[in-house]
Amino acid sequence: MPLAIDYADIEAAAHRLHGVAHRTPTFTSRTADDRTGAHLYFKCENLQRMGAFKFRGAYNALAQFSPAQRKKGAIAFSSGNHAQAIALAARLLGMPAAIVMPQDAPSMKIEATKGYGAEVILYDRYSQDREALGRQLAAERGMTLIPPYDHPHVMAGQGTAAKELIEQARALDPAHGALDVLVVCVGGGGLISGCAVAAKHLLPHCKVIGVEPEAGNDVQQSLRKGEIVHIDVPQTIADGAQTQHAGQLTFPVIRALVDDVVTVSDAQLVRTMRFFAERMKLVVEPTGCLAAAAVLEGVLGVRGKRVGVIVSGGNVDLRRYAELLLEGAQP
Numbered sequence: 444m445p446l447a448i449d450y451a452d453i454e455a456a457a458h459r460l461h462g463v464a465h466r467t468p469t470f471t472s473r474t475a476d477d478r479t480g481a482h483l484y485f486k487c488e489n490l491q492r493m494g495a496f497k498f499r500g501a502y503n504a505l506a507q508f509s510p511a512q513r514k515k516g517a518i519a520f521s522s523g524n525h526a527q528a529i530a531l532a533a534r535l536l537g538m539p540a541a542i543v544m545p546q547d548a549p550s551m552k553i554e555a556t557k558g559y560g561a562e563v564i565l566y567d568r569y570s571q572d573r574e575a576l577g578r579q580l581a582a583e584r585g586m587t588l589i590p591p592y593d594h595p596h597v598m599a600g601q602g603t604a605a606k607e608l609i610e611q612a613r614a615l616d617p618a619h620g621a622l623d624v625l626v627v628c629v630g631g632g633g634l635i636s637g638c639a640v641a642a643k644h645l646l647p648h649c650k651v652i653g654v655e656p657e658a659g660n661d662v663q664q665s666l667r668k669g670e671i672v673h674i675d676v677p678q679t680i681a682d683g684a685q686t687q688h689a690g691q692l693t694f695p696v697i698r699a700l701v702d703d704v705v706t707v708s709d710a711q712l713v714r715t716m717r718f719f720a721e722r723m724k725l726v727v728e729p730t731g732c733l734a735a736a737a738v739l740e741g742v743l744g745v746r747g748k749r750v751g752v753i754v755s756g757g758n759v760d761l762r763r764y765a766e767l768l769l770e771g772a773q774p
């Protein structure tokens with residue numbers, strides 16, 4: 444079975460996104476380099492439109508709708524950032540959008556989704572099956588369901604983040620800018636599968652490492668077992684990675700191209716969030732800290748390496764953000 448996407452799909456996505464998505468900056472940090480003994484390149488998707496890389500995949504998917512699909516619009520089920528991404532992409536492309544969201548999603552994400560003009564339908568994530576609900580609503584309304592990760596157009600769109608990061612790292616250091624390692628957070632695997640396809644095409648020797656929350660290491664388990672493992676909804680502050688299983692399309696790509704998956708704790712995520720705020724002046728949501736935490740907390744040994752780190756998003760309730768930053772801080 445061929446993989447769901449190849450590098451040509453990512454190049455095509457990059458053309459569709461050109462002038463629509465931000466080419467987000469890639470930042471370096473002396474403090475981070477000193478701490479790890481490595482050269483780190485942080486791809487700041489927290490500065491992407493709507494605050495996360497998800498805009499890339501959503502827009503790449505919706506831009507390929509037929510005229511009939513555009514008329515009825517898009518429907519999505521999402522714990523947050525995918526919702527905002529579909530809502531914004533739909534608005535830019537002039538089509539309706541309906542979003543099925545968990546009742547306990549951060550209120551900022553619910554409000555932002557409504558703010559982009561989408562209809563929001565709430566459900567209970569502990570008792571209702573969102574996929575079944577999404578499919579039923581899609582059938583009733585004739586809308587096209589775009590899942591948050593298990594879709595080739597979504598995966599290809601997300602992969603453009605790694606393509607840009609690799610280009611930007613090279614531009615920052617033309618002599619040595621080829622990355623040795625690319626570190627990417629993992630929820631359902633849309634981001635890492637797209638990024639792995641881009642990285643292994645552009646830099647065949649680059650290792651691709653996934654990072655999951657300790658409490659939700661389903662992809663790590665799946666890789667060890669050789670098949671998709673399902674887990675209960677994990678309890679972690681990384682709400683964008685509370686997925687219960689990898690996708691039918693993303694898992695084969697991960698299995699073929701991702702070298703390893705490691706995990707980090709919530710405490711490590713909080714320390715990394717603080718590092719971004721204090722040292723790099725960046726607001727990063729807990730899920731957005733996964734990849735950086737693995738590197739900065741020493742979970743991954745990267746001494747002497749050139750390391751690309753995807754900072755996946757920056758959408759966090761301000762009250763929650765303040766609480767997490769101050770937790771355990773000296774008065």
Ligand SMILES: *Cc1c(COP(=O)(O)O)cnc(C)c1O
Nearest residue numbers: 524630631632633634683755756
């Ligand atoms: C969705 C999301 C993830 C996980 O992405 P997958 O494609 O599901 O693996 C990570 N970080 C942020 C900020 C997200 O919104």
